[in-house]
Amino acid sequence: MKMxxxxxxxxxxxxxxxxxxxxxxxxxxxxxxxxxxxxKQAGCFPRTWSKIMPFFLRVICGVQxxxxxxxxxxxxxxxxxxxxxxxxxxxxxFHSVIPNAFYVLxxxxxxxxxxxxxxxxxxxxxxxxxxxxxxxxxxLKRVQKRLAEEMxxxxxxxxxxxxxxxxxxxTPGVAFLYEQCQVPVVPVALNTGYxxxxxxxKKIPGRVTVRILPPIAPGMERxxxxxxxxxxxxxxxxxxxxxxxxxx
Numbered sequence: 367m368k369m370x371x372x373x374x375x376x377x378x379x380x381x382x383x384x385x386x387x388x389x390x391x392x393x394x395x396x397x398x399x400x401x402x403x404x405x406k407q408a409g410c411f412p413r414t415w416s417k418i419m420p421f422f423l424r425v426i427c428g429v430q431x432x433x434x435x436x437x438x439x440x441x442x443x444x445x446x447x448x449x450x451x452x453x454x455x456x457x458x459x460f461h462s463v464i465p466n467a468f469y470v471l472x473x474x475x476x477x478x479x480x481x482x483x484x485x486x487x488x489x490x491x492x493x494x495x496x497x498x499x500x501x502x503x504x505x506l507k508r509v510q511k512r513l514a515e516e517m518x519x520x521x522x523x524x525x526x527x528x529x530x531x532x533x534x535x536x537t538p539g540v541a542f543l544y545e546q547c548q549v550p551v552v553p554v555a556l557n558t559g560y561x562x563x564x565x566x567x568k569k570i571p572g573r574v575t576v577r578i579l580p581p582i583a584p585g586m587e588r589x590x591x592x593x594x595x596x597x598x599x600x601x602x603x604x605x606x607x608x609x610x611x612x613x614x
Contacts, residue, residue: 446549467518506543525539529563540595
């Protein structure tokens, strides 16, 4: 019985991935006119994509997403979101939750056909992860410019995806940006990795939670901020409901 269930889940997961890849490719072509619009206007593509693909994830794989704490987002744009990172799902949905969102991402992603153009057009900042102080200074200037344009940065302070239950030290990069940019930082806890496991094809039915926490105001000392950010996210992380037992 378990084997049959696993096969069924795998079929559903492969079907969803087909919809994801083919649907994304179709949308990339349909939204070509947005490449001639402003950075914020071009954001209608990722916002639309981030609503459509989770819809199919729910319909095909039975994975639901619950967003909590929207009232904690600052009223004025130009802030940083520091989120736990467990799967590709959060990168998918953040554009529908955070207005005018952009990412700092590794330069290699610019090589993805068509998608790389959209990354640049919608405000994403590619960097060489092996770059030194010069790369950091250039990145900081570009981030500050985006924030001044009332865009909102999404960053993953762990630096990589981690499995549920895993706790890793947060990289100093988020503290550096907090100190230099002098804007609020919004912590986010989530448990997406239970239903969308890292490096796994199979998507497991359940209801995951993305919990937006009250922002940390600018002005703290760098180390104190990093400790507070870690405490807030990891405490909230431990309090999130089990995706497989929560009522529908």
